[in-house]
Amino acid sequence: MNGLVYGLAAFVGIVATALGCYGMVGGTGAVRLAWLVPLGGLDLTLDSLGAFFLALIGFAAVPTSIYAMAAPPDESKARFTFLGFVLSMCLVPLAANTMTFVIAWELMSITSYFLVLQDRESRSSVYAGWVYAVMTHAGLACLLAGMLLLGAWTGSPRFEDWRAAAPALASGARSGAFILLALGFAGKAGVIPLHVWLPLAHPAAPSHVSALMSGVMIKLGVYGLARVSLDWLGIGPAWWGLTILIAGAASSVIGVLYALVDHDLKRLLAFHSIENVGIILLGLGSSVVFQAAGQPTLALLGLTAALYHTVNHAAFKALLFLGAGAVVHATGTRNMEAMGGLIKRMPWTAACFLVGSAAIAALPPLNGFVSEWLTFVALFQNRHLSSIGLNLVFVLGIASLALTGGLAMACFVKAFGITFLALPRSDAAASAVEAPVATRLAMVMLAAACVGLGLGPTVIVPALGAVGASVLERAAPAMVGDWLTLEVAGGYASLSALAIAIALGAAFIVPMAALRLVRAPHRTRDYETWGCGRIVQTARMEYTATAFASPFKRVFDFFYRTTTRLDIEFHPQSRFFVQRIEYENHTSSIFHDWLYRPALELLRAGARAAGGLQSGSANLYLAYILAALLLMLVLT
Amino acid sequence: MFRQLRTALRAGIVTEPAAAREIERIGERLASEIARLFGRSLAIRQVDAGSCNGCELEIGGLTAPHYDVERFGVHFVASPRHADCLLVTGPVTRNMAEALRRTWEATPDPKFVIAVGDCGRDGGVFRGSYAVLGGVAEVVPVDAVIPGCPPSPAALLAGLLDAIGRQRR
Numbered sequence: 001m002n003g004l005v006y007g008l009a010a011f012v013g014i015v016a017t018a019l020g021c022y023g024m025v026g027g028t029g030a031v032r033l034a035w036l037v038p039l040g041g042l043d044l045t046l047d048s049l050g051a052f053f054l055a056l057i058g059f060a061a062v063p064t065s066i067y068a069m070a071a072p073p074d075e076s077k078a079r080f081t082f083l084g085f086v087l088s089m090c091l092v093p094l095a096a097n098t099m100t101f102v103i104a105w106e107l108m109s110i111t112s113y114f115l116v117l118q119d120r121e122s123r124s125s126v127y128a129g130w131v132y133a134v135m136t137h138a139g140l141a142c143l144l145a146g147m148l149l150l151g152a153w154t155g156s157p158r159f160e161d162w163r164a165a166a167p168a169l170a171s172g173a174r175s176g177a178f179i180l181l182a183l184g185f186a187g188k189a190g191v192i193p194l195h196v197w198l199p200l201a202h203p204a205a206p207s208h209v210s211a212l213m214s215g216v217m218i219k220l221g222v223y224g225l226a227r228v229s230l231d232w233l234g235i236g237p238a239w240w241g242l243t244i245l246i247a248g249a250a251s252s253v254i255g256v257l258y259a260l261v262d263h264d265l266k267r268l269l270a271f272h273s274i275e276n277v278g279i280i281l282l283g284l285g286s287s288v289v290f291q292a293a294g295q296p297t298l299a300l301l302g303l304t305a306a307l308y309h310t311v312n313h314a315a316f317k318a319l320l321f322l323g324a325g326a327v328v329h330a331t332g333t334r335n336m337e338a339m340g341g342l343i344k345r346m347p348w349t350a351a352c353f354l355v356g357s358a359a360i361a362a363l364p365p366l367n368g369f370v371s372e373w374l375t376f377v378a379l380f381q382n383r384h385l386s387s388i389g390l391n392l393v394f395v396l397g398i399a400s401l402a403l404t405g406g407l408a409m410a411c412f413v414k415a416f417g418i419t420f421l422a423l424p425r426s427d428a429a430a431s432a433v434e435a436p437v438a439t440r441l442a443m444v445m446l447a448a449a450c451v452g453l454g455l456g457p458t459v460i461v462p463a464l465g466a467v468g469a470s471v472l473e474r475a476a477p478a479m480v481g482d483w484l485t486l487e488v489a490g491g492y493a494s495l496s497a498l499a500i501a502i503a504l505g506a507a508f509i510v511p512m513a514a515l516r517l518v519r520a521p522h523r524t525r526d527y528e529t530w531g532c533g534r535i536v537q538t539a540r541m542e543y544t545a546t547a548f549a550s551p552f553k554r555v556f557d558f559f560y561r562t563t564t565r566l567d568i569e570f571h572p573q574s575r576f577f578v579q580r581i582e583y584e585n586h587t588s589s590i591f592h593d594w595l596y597r598p599a600l601e602l603l604r605a606g607a608r609a610a611g612g613l614q615s616g617s618a619n620l621y622l623a624y625i626l627a628a629l630l631l632m633l634v635l636t
Numbered sequence: 637m638f639r640q641l642r643t644a645l646r647a648g649i650v651t652e653p654a655a656a657r658e659i660e661r662i663g664e665r666l667a668s669e670i671a672r673l674f675g676r677s678l679a680i681r682q683v684d685a686g687s688c689n690g691c692e693l694e695i696g697g698l699t700a701p702h703y704d705v706e707r708f709g710v711h712f713v714a715s716p717r718h719a720d721c722l723l724v725t726g727p728v729t730r731n732m733a734e735a736l737r738r739t740w741e742a743t744p745d746p747k748f749v750i751a752v753g754d755c756g757r758d759g760g761v762f763r764g765s766y767a768v769l770g771g772v773a774e775v776v777p778v779d780a781v782i783p784g785c786p787p788s789p790a791a792l793l794a795g796l797l798d799a800i801g802r803q804r805r
Contacts, residue, residue: 533742
């Protein structure tokens, strides 16, 4: 039964990919069933941008479904919910009117809520589900308000009509709609400071669901942001783009900073999702600013970078979540401090996780490198903008992208090194076994996708450029080049991913071959790893994730606001003998302390004040009715 | 400030004269021997097997500006994995015996071992103590000995030259 349902989900994924690819090469299609739902009916339209996201959903759904087939029963039991989740996500980018969109969006949220709430016994899981439900419905309220207002102002619930009518709207109305819709979509995308649900929901959900939520579902927030800022509301003012750009810069840096000090493998990946959405928004924001400045070609460059990073993030984040799932299943813990030495026990998982780590750390020749490079190039085009203020924000984006890249690298040195290398830090890690074949197949598929997306920008960038050009009018292609080299922004920069890959490969292979050719004497002797001559070597002597993160904690102390507690119990006779030592180091979230707690307190205070009306006394209620009656009589 | 500058200018160079010709001569021969045997440089891992640190002071002196042994192609490295040669000091205490043996195992072949100082040679003043094994040769095969308590840097260089001269390609 499991195999059948997940097989069906994989099939849906294949169909979605095929349909999406068809749409990306110019195919169109529409389904309208007016009788099915009220207020405009079911309205599905395949257009280029929607098709791109549809293909993305399908692309991620296939390996995650294969992974789910072999997942342990307690993780894979919600199979129909999973299928519903995949189907509802497929509907979102196809939806062409408010009603269809909201239904698909809400179905997606509800199914994912139930998937997050898989483990109903654990308090943390229930709390995660609750926060997720609140955040996603707050977002839905914003979306609904924005869409209904737009529908009222333009006189149509269809997105196509908004496109035509938006330029005629008052600028205040357009901006109001933009703010409402962008807030709703940003919440789903996990943009800081609306990110709080992400690090809670991802560790609670089963790994294939986390992979899909992080790889694709939050991208639908990006999809919405792209629609709102470039498509539905026409060409907006520059501050829309600047807002997106600043949100992207903040998300990327803050996301990776939180990831660095988190030692829960899946929560670390969740924070990296925030970071990568930030990087995508850097590209998207630059695109909106260029569009507002009348530079459609550069806008296309930015949008292409954003779309490219969207695919790449889906590929490597799904891969990393599946790898983390395999590790968590093998060791029974998500805490990296209890792992170690898994590369010898789970070589396939380790190799795939390494590919994913290198990709997310933007190392050539993998995919993360190409899209971050494109984002850099797009941001550097600020030289075509004259306003100093705009330029400063772009420079901020460039600096934060550079910082993010470095910190992401450090973070994945930690994630891979502590999880897979050295000696096992627990019995569970020492007795871990390799994941089943289906899991490995899913990971290898995604790892191959990471390599393919990294080697083929000369094929992919023009395709994504065509998708972007369908959204941005009058945009000439920003990238030219032949099969080997990609040249962007009128000869400003060029990249030959394939040549880099060949050079890197040659750097490994040529010296080996040369040594073999000259018949250099080589004798090998197997001996244990050098451990400074120590006789007893235990896992307690190893580098820990906490120790790795410690310098970063110190440097960014103003942000983490760490509190340390060191508790040492000495021997009563002598201070030179320590009997017990306890060390705790906590970071506190500024968003929780400065934003959410005050907001929630305000809400509670308001509720308490309003609660005074509800005294429970029947006499008072009768008085209310009387007052209401009198008021009605006076007013009418 | 000007007073200080004036003093400095008037005083001229007051450091000791450059290293004796002896060092230069040994050093040049050492460099050519190293070039003949190792191509570029000789990587030495120094192991303190319970030394009183007298030998370490002299070995440290080799790398200081006065002798500056790196110019002759002698390089002290941080891991036996990178070393061609182990320079072992001390009478080999019981606690260090196993570590010394492991260090020797961890050094890639071909390698050679030089025992430094009287302690390294046969245990020196500690010989016969229950706490020491007495000499590096008790634990790992020794190719050359540089005696002295401690040997001077010049003696160390000469001993190094002697030890390398004995090595065959």
